[in-house]
Amino acid sequence: MLLALAVIGVVYAALSPETGRAEATVSASVKDVTEGKRLFDQSCASCHGLNAEGTKTGPSLIGVGAAAVDFQVGTGRMPAANPGAQMPRKRPVFDDQQTKALAAYVASLGGGPAIPSKEQVDPATGDAALGQSLFITNCAQCHNFAGGGGALTGGKKAPDLHETTPSHIYSAMITGPQAMPVFNDTTVTPEQKRAIIAYIVETREEPNPGGFGLDRLGPVSEGLVGWVVGLGLIVAAAVWITAKQREND
Amino acid sequence: MTTPPTPKALGGVGTYIDDRFHSARFAGVNLRKVFPNHWSFMLGEIALYSFIIILLSGTFLTFWFNPSMHEVVYDGSYTKLHGVTMSQAYESTLRISFDVRGGLLMRQVHHWAALIFIAAMFVHMLRVFFTGAFRKPRELNWLIGATLLILGFVEGLLGYSLPDDLLSGMGLRIAEGVLLSIPVVGTYLMFFLFGGEFPGHDIIPRFFTLHVLLIPGIMLALVVAHFMILWHQKHTQYPGKGKKESNVIGTPMYPAFAVKAGAFFFFVFGVTALLGAFAQINPVWLYGPFTPAAISSGSQPDFYMGWLEGSLRVFPAWEINAFGYTLALSVLIPALGIPGLVFTPLIIWPFLEQWVTGDKRQHHVVDRPRNAPVRTAFGMSGVTLYGLLWLAGANDVISERLDVPLYGTTWFFRFALILGPIIAFIVTKRICLGLQRRDAAAASHGYESGIIKQLPSGEFIEVHQLLTEDAETVAVAKKEVPALAAAVDGDGVPSPGSRSMMGRVRSRLHNFVVKDDIPVGEPHGNGHGDGHGGRPELGEAEAEERKELRH
Known part of the structure; x- marks a missing residue:
């Protein structure tokens, strides 16, 4: 019975207009959903409930969509080792196939945003210049101008974007994981999302023309280097040439 | 030692100059001028030499920098920003960085030299303060030095604002907020400075004139005055065998000190050039052009303004609303009150100390810091206050990198800023007295x-x-x-x-x-x-x- 419902869910999710773009879900087979259900029962149900309806320790997953699962599980944030203010990124517990299965199962429970297609997140086709202006108005206040990440209140932080895959960036924007707001398709259109991805990927891949990038942290690391390396070396030179000097020459 | 005969050609030139300027006596006296041999006397020279480097590299930058807020569409070598609308100031900064030969190196040298310049002024000032070298007859030179330091802050802030990238714009936004917080005249001052609403079109050209003409002009004049007074009053020296109030023991200007100072200039220049070549500073292309709607986390001013950033960050959000007016104490006190609290004692210290101690004697042999425990302790509490404010200015980076809660840092700094200086005072004074006792025991x-x-x-x-x-x-x-x-x-x-x-x-x-x-x-x-x-x-x-x- 439950299985039948799940299959109907998948079919609905694949056909419903809001997730119509998601080819990934279309391929989700009954086998995936069954496998996903098995993994869910093993690793997720203790916090999210046996039917993903949510418990005191974990939110309901009905309607969060495949994209949310792909992001949370694919970046290793879920399953969480230790529920805290924020789940840290870590080595994923599940492989791609298992993640897809879990995503298919969760999507079957109530639809929601689908995993974006390759084309939707292709940095090569995005407009990085447009992405730049979108990034500094929407993302930089938490993730920093170069995607280096930053501190948030309440023990949370915005992670750096150095490793995040284009697909996960897209999923994060449409699902708003943890402290991040949702940037739905009316706020930031899919084309603009691709532009942002293009900007992030191009920025992190471009070399630092000025030498060592000092972690692209801005004036804090620059000031540290200025004092420790700059002034440090010069004062060492002052000590050295004074010590080498013959007295009353 | 016998002097070898002067080569004929040199002698001829010497005579020619001497016949016209009567310079032999002047040169004779001044070439034998004595400089004490201690490395800490070279700290001020770091500031002097980096100032020269800043002037030269800055002149280079003015050849291409266009201080205009006129909007253009970028189409230069940095393809990622192709098609982005930006001001000519930002566009020309990108041009200097990517299209002008050696431009990026010069920009980075200019910026690193500026950081080193102000850091060197700091350590030089601390040396002068802790050894009491500011005492009579050198109080006025202390005043000139303190003025130079403050002007250095201002000059740095102006330069930071010029590229019109996102970071500069955020700095300007804070400057605007600080001006607006001044009661009664704040709004007028803000409109006067910016020529209208923020950001307007006037601020960059105005700052450019101040940055390349007025402030460096005043600073250059003060540096010359500082140096001439030093030359006239001669150096102080550390206590030691044969060192008296009436003499200066050290190395004559020519040849030894000239060689040493010359070599030292090249050390300063070398380190600055190395940093400029190998360490990226202020990557304006990553920040993007300034738009008032945008902001980045981890936005800090250059280090010397970090303490004011810190005082703004940790100050409680106090404000008074009365009769339809708002008095923003949360900006007014940290941005204008705290600098007053730091700069006023800094400027008046020599006079204050003289008044309290009644010490009107001439001092040419400096104090060891331990021998003036109250001064040293006061200085250390100032350093502690400054250092804590400075750290507080980077509280988000500290929180992010060290995994401590952001608000935790705020509360830590609120308490530390009050308790830290007091603890520093007591501890330093006790250490000084202990060292004095050890000296007294060793001497007897x-x-x-x-x-x-x-x-x-x-x-x-x-x-x-x-x-x-x-x-x-x-x-x-x-x-x-x-x-x-x-x-x-x-x-x-x-x-x-x-x-x-x-x-x-x-x-x-x-x-x-x-x-x-x-x-x-x-x-x-x-x-x-x-x-x-x-x-x-x-x-x-x-x-x-x-x-x-x-x-």
Whole structure:
């Protein structure tokens, strides 16, 4: 019975207009959903409930969509080792196939945003210049101008974007994981999302023309280097040439 | 040593110049000018040399920089920003970075040299402060130095604003907010500076004029004045053998010091160039052009303004709303009150200290920091306050990198900013007094030699040896703070000066300075019999060695 419902869910999710773009879900087979259900029962149900309806320790997953699962599980944030203010990124517990299965199962429970297609997140086709202006108005206040990440209140932080895959960036924007707001398709259109991805990927891949990038942290690391390396070396030179000097020459 | 005859060609040039400028006497005196040999006297030179580097690299940058807010669409070599609308100021900064040959190197040299310049002014000022080198007759040069430091801050802030990237714009936004927080005139001042609403089109060209003309002009004049006064008043020197108030012991200007200073210039230049070549600073292309709607986390000013950033970040959000007006105490106090709290003592310190101690003597031999415990302790609490504010300015980076909660850092700094300076004062003063006691003990009893000797009676003693002449001079170098004129004269009549409120404050403060005084230890010579032998052999060998070096 439950299985039948799940299959109907998948079919609905694949056909419903809001997730119509998601080819990934279309391929989700009954086998995936069954496998996903098995993994869910093993690793997720203790916090999210046996039917993903949510418990005191974990939110309901009905309607969060495949994209949310792909992001949370694919970046290793879920399953969480230790529920805290924020789940840290870590080595994923599940492989791609298992993640897809879990995503298919969760999507079957109530639809929601689908995993974006390759084309939707292709940095090569995005407009990085447009992405730049979108990034500094929407993302930089938490993730920093170069995607280096930053501190948030309440023990949370915005992670750096150095490793995040284009697909996960897209999923994060449409699902708003943890402290991040949702940037739905009316706020930031899919084309603009691709532009942002293009900007992030191009920025992190471009070399630092000025030498060592000092972690692209801005004036804090620059000031540290200025004092420790700059002034440090010069004062060492002052000590050295004074010590080498013959007295009353 | 016999002087070799002057080569004919040189002699001819020399005579030609001398016939016209009568410069032989002047040069003769000044080329023999003596510079003390201690590395800490080179700290001010770092500032001087980096200032020269800033002037030269900055001149290079003006050849291409276009201080205009006129909007253009970018189509230069940095393809990622193709098609982005930006001001000409930002566009020309990108052009300098990517299209002008050597432009990025010059930009980075200019910026690194600016950081080193202000850092060097800091350490130079700390040296002068902690050794009491600002005392009479050098108070005015201290004032010039303090002015230079403040102008350095302003000049740096102006330069930081010019590229019109996202980071500069955020700095300007804070400047705007600070101006607006000033009661009554704030709004007018803001409109006057920006030529209308923020950001407007006037601010960049205005800052450019201030940055390349007015402020550096004033600074250059003050640097010259600073240097001429130094030249005229001569250097101070650390206490030591043969060093008196009436002499300066060190290296003559020509040839040795000229070589040393010349070499040092190249060290400063070399380090700056290395940083400019290998360490990226202010990557404006990553920040993107400024738009008032955008902001980045981890936005900090350059290090010297970090303390003001910190005071703004940790100050509680206080404001008063009355009669339809808002008094933004949360900006006014940290952005204008705190600098006043730091700069005022900095500027008036030499005069304040002179007034409290009543010390109007000329000082050419400097204090060891331990010998002026109250000054040193006060200085350390200032350094602590500054350092904590500075760290607070980077609280989001600290929180992010060290995984501590952001609000935790705010509360930590709120308490630390009040308690830290007090603890620093007490601890420093105690350390100074302890060191003074050690000096006094060493001067009167000699130092512990580590040699254990058994007396005929069977008693074991540790042999104390007298200090070398040089070490002894240093150990007894402390000068007592003169006593104030007695508050009550012989006939019991209170002196008019001490009766007023200021007089009472003064005698309280004077008492605070002198109450923990440790008497200077007098060497006893051989007075204690055994164990207090003559000068140690090692010392003699060392003295011999030094003598040889001098040949």
